[in-house]
Amino acid sequence: MFENLSNRLQDVFSSLKKTGSIDETALDSAMRDIRRALLEADVSLEVVKKFISEVKQKALGQEIIQSISPSQMIIKLVNDELINILGNDTATVNIEGKTPASLMLVGLQGSGKTTSIAKLAKFIKSKYSKNILLVSLDVNRPAAFEQLQKLAHDIDIDILPKVENQSPENIAKRAIAAAEINDIDLILFDTAGRTSIDDNLMQELKELESILEPIETLLILDSMTGQDAINVAKNFSDKIKLTGSILTRVDGDARGGAALSLKMTTGCPIKFIGNGEKIDDIEIFHPDRIANRILDMGDVVTLVEKAAESIDHQEAEKMAERLQQGEFDLNDLLSQINQMKKMGGISSMLKFIPGMKNLGDKANTVSDDAIKKQEAIILSMTKLERRKPKMINSSRKQRIAKGSGTVVSEVNRILKQHRKMADMMKRVSKKGMSGLQDLGLPQDFNNQIPPEFLKK
Numbered sequence: 462m463f464e465n466l467s468n469r470l471q472d473v474f475s476s477l478k479k480t481g482s483i484d485e486t487a488l489d490s491a492m493r494d495i496r497r498a499l500l501e502a503d504v505s506l507e508v509v510k511k512f513i514s515e516v517k518q519k520a521l522g523q524e525i526i527q528s529i530s531p532s533q534m535i536i537k538l539v540n541d542e543l544i545n546i547l548g549n550d551t552a553t554v555n556i557e558g559k560t561p562a563s564l565m566l567v568g569l570q571g572s573g574k575t576t577s578i579a580k581l582a583k584f585i586k587s588k589y590s591k592n593i594l595l596v597s598l599d600v601n602r603p604a605a606f607e608q609l610q611k612l613a614h615d616i617d618i619d620i621l622p623k624v625e626n627q628s629p630e631n632i633a634k635r636a637i638a639a640a641e642i643n644d645i646d647l648i649l650f651d652t653a654g655r656t657s658i659d660d661n662l663m664q665e666l667k668e669l670e671s672i673l674e675p676i677e678t679l680l681i682l683d684s685m686t687g688q689d690a691i692n693v694a695k696n697f698s699d700k701i702k703l704t705g706s707i708l709t710r711v712d713g714d715a716r717g718g719a720a721l722s723l724k725m726t727t728g729c730p731i732k733f734i735g736n737g738e739k740i741d742d743i744e745i746f747h748p749d750r751i752a753n754r755i756l757d758m759g760d761v762v763t764l765v766e767k768a769a770e771s772i773d774h775q776e777a778e779k780m781a782e783r784l785q786q787g788e789f790d791l792n793d794l795l796s797q798i799n800q801m802k803k804m805g806g807i808s809s810m811l812k813f814i815p816g817m818k819n820l821g822d823k824a825n826t827v828s829d830d831a832i833k834k835q836e837a838i839i840l841s842m843t844k845l846e847r848r849k850p851k852m853i854n855s856s857r858k859q860r861i862a863k864g865s866g867t868v869v870s871e872v873n874r875i876l877k878q879h880r881k882m883a884d885m886m887k888r889v890s891k892k893g894m895s896g897l898q899d900l901g902l903p904q905d906f907n908n909q910i911p912p913e914f915l916k917k
């Protein structure tokens with residue numbers, strides 16, 4: 462899977478590397494090649510467009526990191542965007558709920574439902590040691606039951622015995638009753654496929670859905686069908702509530718476009734991929750590992766992450782030095798806010814000051830909007846005002862409030878907050894941590910942050 466895309470992207474990157482420095486023209490031409498590579502991999506146009514515009518926008522707004530080259534930066538951006546369209550976090554199969562809990566597999570004829578159910582059952586049994594019952598609800602295709610029965614036997618998992626001429630709805634009810642008696646944790650239901658989506662099939666699935674109240678309804682999609690898989694997913698999710706999908710036959714699909722388009726176009730996360738006919742040919746779908754496989758540039762990605770991290774550290778250390786000398790003006794507050802934005806908390810800075818590590822953890826709950834507002838207020842001050850906040854009189858306050866789209870009381874609040882923090886820094890630098898006790902800290906530290914700035 463993804464061989465073609467992988468090769469194409471690597472060609473783009475190797476010619477980028479040769480270019481050395483990257484200007485907008487070089488970036489444009491690289492993005493054109495990436496666009497073509499994605500389209501050839503059968504990724505849907507909608508997704509390709511979004512992909513390209515995200516990467517381009519980020520590439521242009523990117524901070525320059527000295528120790529890495531622009532081409533390395535672009536590789537990292539493409540990597541991140543690949544992970545993003547693949548769904549970011551790994552979506553795990555849900556197996557918790559009222560017992561017996563039902564999992565239902567649905568999909569078109571021949572998509573790989575019966576094979577996948579056996580693969581999934583073995584996976585869940587060995588990973589979570591659950592008691593599983595397999596049930597065939599396919600009363601249409603001759604020998605559908607026998608196919609599942611053979612697989613169940615191979616993996617040593619129980620299957621609900623066949624009763625002739627029972628409707629899928631009645632089999633479902635019988636399965637739940639049998640599971641309750643036999644201490645079954647999970648029932649995996651195999652359903653009938655159709656050559657195309659028809660109303661009867663959907664009606665049957667809807668009825669089964671209301672009987673089973675499944676904790677997972679997984680759509681089985683044949684990745685070889687490419688863009689069609691996306692339409693199938695859209696159609697199914699219009700009618701029943703899908704919780705995820707299993708993409709089968711990725712072993713025969715060199716393009717991988719379905720995998721790359723599915724999450725973004727349908728919102729349905731891929732939970733597993735089937736990569737062969739054997740029972741063990743199933744894999745959890747990890748977006749980051751898949752992206753890594755496509756790019757095959759793991760070392761570059763790690764390098765860029767490390768470089769970006771070290772920049773944050775340098776900044777934080779520089780500020781910590783100033784703080785230790787008792788200096789803390791509004792510029793420091795601004796870079797602290799920037800650090801907060803980047804690293805998600807005041808703790809990132811405070812941890813560099815001996816004894817303040819735990820204190821930092823407590824203050825790690827400042828909300829994003831509040832941070833943006835604080836930043837806007839400080840940015841509306843002149844450089845001199847930031848260095849000498851005392852000079853900010855009421856007319857200056859009004860100008861600052863106007864410039865930042867806030868009101869004077871908010872400007873006052875920041876100034877007050879800054880005064881308190883500066884005072885705290887001064888005490889710490891003079892007396893060490895004992896200086897904080899005069900302020901009633903650390904217990905009181907969260908009070909330094911206005912309550913509306915804390916996450917609800």
Ligand SMILES: Nc1nc2c(ncn2[C@@H]2O[C@H](COP(=O)(O)OP(=O)(O)OP(=O)(O)O)[C@@H](O)[C@H]2O)c(=O)[nH]1
Binds near residue numbers: 602712742
């Ligand atoms: N190469 C490969 N073949 C697969 C994979 N998954 C299923 N198959 C094959 O696809 C064929 C159909 O699989 P089934 O599991 O019977 O499909 P189904 O959706 O249950 O089919 P119906 O019940 O007829 O709707 C079988 O020959 C499987 O061996 C896979 O991941 N890779």
Ligand SMILES: [Mg+2]
Binds near residue numbers: 574575599605
């Ligand atoms: Mg089947």
